[in-house]
Amino acid sequence: MDLSDTQHRLLAYLREHIARHGYPPSQMEIARAFGFRQNRSARHHLEVLAQAGLIELATGRARGIRLTGPGTAGTPGDGLLQVPLLGRVAAGQPIGSDPEVRRELTLDPSLFRLRPDYLLEVEGDSMILDAILPGDLIGVHRTPQARHGQTVVARIEGELTVKRLDTGGAEGNGGHLRLLPRNPAYAPIEIDARIVDFAIEGLFAGLVRPG
Structure with missing residues (x-):
């Protein structure tokens, strides 16, 4: 199927936006970027790209566009990931969990070092030396186990925080642990896992920085 200049530009725009x-x-964002007066003009061009096999359109979703044609970003054979954004996590003092799904994002697997099970929005600046900034969406690989020095999402008395794990020689789930910030303005969080409601929720898998 022959594409118009507008449709070629739209395909390039989709790839650039997702990357x-x-x-x-x-x-609505497409209509604004291309100067369309109505959203249905954007829909028409998207449907042409879908008929050409270059994208897939999911009904009932505001951002239900998936690249499928040649040049699609992502790991070969994996395709793009659909990852739920569940809520917020503190990069500072722990904050209450917010587990409801806010929306799903379509993401390139190459953005992550581990496969993310969900995303959390960072609130606070305690991890800035690890380039984790307020407003970033961090991918979390769900696991209850972590090694010394890994960046984890931890639950403390029902509240969530992202920090580096310092096991201090503790064995298993017992003993004394510390959660280390990566900003000298913050003190480590001291944990005695034998008496505090504490759990590792997952490992930091990578991040997306909204533009």
Whole structure:
């Protein structure tokens, strides 16, 4: 199927947007970027790209666009990931968990060192020396186990935080642990896992920085 100049530019725009933000644009954003007066003009061009086998469109979703054609970003054979954004995590003092799914993002697997099970929005600046900034969306690989020095999402008395894990020689789940910030303005969080409600929720898998 022959594509118009607008449709070629739209395909390039979709690829660039997903590579930069980790998720596709909405039809409203497409209309604004291309100067369309109505969203249905954006929908028409998207449907042409879908008929050409270059994208897939999911019904009932504001950002339900998935790249499928040649040049699609992602790990060969894996395709793009659909990852739920569940809520917030503190990079500072722990904050209450917010487990409801806010939305799903379509993401390139190459953004992550581990496969993310979900995303959390970072609140606070205690991890800035590890380039984890307020507003970043961090991928979390769900696991109850972690090694010394790994960056983890931990639950302390029902509240979540992202920090580096310092086991201090503790064995298993018992003993004394510390959660280390990566900002000298913050003190480590001291944990006695024998008496505090504490759990590792998962490992930091990578991040997406909204534009």
